[in-house]
Amino acid sequence: MFDFLILISRYLFIIYIAVFIFQGLIYVVDERKGDPRRLPKAVSIQRSMIILMHITAYSILIWDREAKTININVAVSGIAALIYIFVSYHLLRKIYKHGCPLIWNCMYFLMDAGLIMLQRLNPTLAGKQLIWMTVSAALIMLIPPMLKILPKLEKFQAFYFCLSLALILMPFILGDEENGSLNWIKIKGIGFQPSEIVKFLFLLYIACVFRKPLDFKKLCIVSGFSAFIVLCLVLQKDLGGALIFFVTYMLLLYITTSNFLLLAAGFGAMALASIIAYNLFGHVRVRVFTWLDPWTDAGNTGYQITQSLFAITTWGFLGSGLTRGMPGKIPVVERDFIFSAICEEMGTLFGMGMVCIYMLLFLRGMFIAVRAKRRFYSILSAGIVIMFSFQTFLILGGVTKLIPLTGVTLPFVSYGGSSVLVSVALMGLLQWANGTPAERIKCEEEEEENFENKLSVFGFFKKKA
Incomplete structure (x- = not known):
């Protein structure tokens, strides 16, 4: 039964992420056209894909192969994570009334994908990650009420x-x-x-x-x-x-x-x-040599990157199936190489889909930067998007040998309390910049001079008159 579910899940995970991305594109395109009719449906379908992915993954992870029974601890963890997604999502939508639901959906999809793989690799770390995710959500819920009280x-x-x-x-x-x-x-x-x-x-x-x-x-x-x-x-x-x-x-x-x-x-x-x-610095030379030719010393300095490449490429587009791969062979897999583990078991197509989700975040974030009502929020939003996107490029480029490995975390996905906390907080600040109400701006001490946004250099956006 579980073997059959693992086999079917290889296709289901690809379907879930493909539908999620397609609905995200509908949201971005229709929003730019000024046509809001399909936006609520697109957001709702995306949420459904997150829930289906979570249920499918944990339906596999709860099976203890050695004891040949259901692992109650994993089942409880899966239910707790699902409750977290439901409760925190609806609270954030209520608190950030003018926030963009597409950004929340992308954030939760990536966090859930990371949590699933952490549960597969190290259940203890998955439990800690869920705690940090909860703390992060609670923290950004304080941003709107706090910024209504504080001065600029x-x-x-x-x-x-x-x-x-x-x-x-x-x-x-x-x-x-x-x-x-x-x-x-x-x-x-x-x-x-x-x-x-x-x-x-x-x-x-x-x-x-x-x-x-x-x-x-x-x-x-x-x-x-x-x-x-x-x-x-x-x-x-x-x-x-x-x-x-x-x-x-x-x-x-x-x-x-x-x-x-x-x-x-x-x-x-x-x-x-x-x-x-x-x-x-000797460690800089080692990283460059390892990047240029990891196979020369594949058992030592090149071990991480060679194992990462094996993990990404061995099982192809659909992956080995959740729990069927050997991602534990990659050192520091929970932090630096979690993307490789996801590609190994959930497929390189799923990994490519994750890259597309990061691109959706980039596009929507730049749209917020262009549309920001004041120069401060415009620069702040652009900075958040640039920092977030470049960090994603660094780690994805590193684990695929596109560039030398630098050891940064993959936002929302990698294990790490401070990383999750700051990544979620930056999204909260981005959503605040997106939804800063007009009445708050009027109450501020001075109106900023009209800011002709230079972000049009990216070629996709144009600031509205």
């Missing part, structure tokens, strides 16, 4: 600056090395990455500075601030994090100033810094 977010520019510097320096004093990187802090057994929290503060600070015209002094201060954070992450051997902050800053600087020379100078400096880092 722009008022806390100095706070974002100082707290960012304090957090990024903490690992040098209290840091705990993990997987070769000194970017973790553990307090009473609970570990977190300060750099994840800094992402949130960094975007708020940059939006505060860029909301008004830049002079040379401001440019030097904000560039020095960004460079300091990047340098700290490089010294902590968090190269992926350093790249994320650098690329986000440079693209936001270009969007704000439209100065191509600044963009070229920035990426030129990055190229020079990469050459210097390659010659100074």
Whole structure:
């Protein structure tokens, strides 16, 4: 019975994600046309696909092959996760009245796919992940009521600056090395990455500075601030994090100033810094060599990436079937290589579908940035989308050998409390920017000057008159 369900599920998972993506495209296209008639139905069908995927997966995972019986603990975990999806989704829709349901759907689909694979790989970590997901949802439910009470977010520019510097320096004093990187802090057994929290503060600070015209002094201060954070992450051997902050800053600087020379100078400096880092740091050379030819030392330095490639390619488009693969052979599979595990057991078509869901988030997020009513929210939204999308590109490119592996997490999918917390919080902030009501804007101290959004460089969106 369960073997038959596993066989059928290989096709069902592809159907679920294909229908989800198709309805997402309907939503995006119809919204741009200004035709809302099919939007509620598209959102409803997407929710149904999430629920069906969850029920199908846990119907397989509850079977204990060794004991040949139902695993009650897994069944309880599956029901608890389903309750979490139902309750948190409806509360978020109620609290974020002007939020985009497509963004919530994409977020929940990705989180559920990650939770399913974590339950398959390590039930203990899956339980912890569900707790972090619940905490994250509770946290972003506080954002709208909190921001209705607080003055403008722009008022806390100095706070974002100082707290960012304090957090990024903490690992040098209290840091705990993990997987070769000194970017973790553990307090009473609970570990977190300060750099994840800094992402949130960094975007708020940059939006505060860029909301008004830049002079040379401001440019030097904000560039020095960004460079300091990047340098700290490089010294902590968090190269992926350093790249994320650098690329986000440079693209936001270009969007704000439209100065191509600044963009070229920035990426030129990055190229020079990469050459210097390659010659100074041995771990950088190892990562480059492993990327160029992982097969030469497949049993040692190239083991992770070769196992990842085997996992992605061995079982083809439909995968081996949930519980039929061997994703546990990949080191750190729950964090860095969970996408490879998903492709192995749920199919490369499912993996490609996940990439499409990230693209839907990118498109809808950029639409929010273009339509934002004030410059601050426009820059903040663009920063969230750029940071989120580039992080996704880094990890997907790394596990598929497109680029050197940098060790960042896959948003919403990989295991990690601080990663999930910040990713969900950024989506909450994006939804707040999307639904900032007109009455709040009128009550703010000053109206920003009309901001002709430079995001049209992406070629898809046009700001409405």
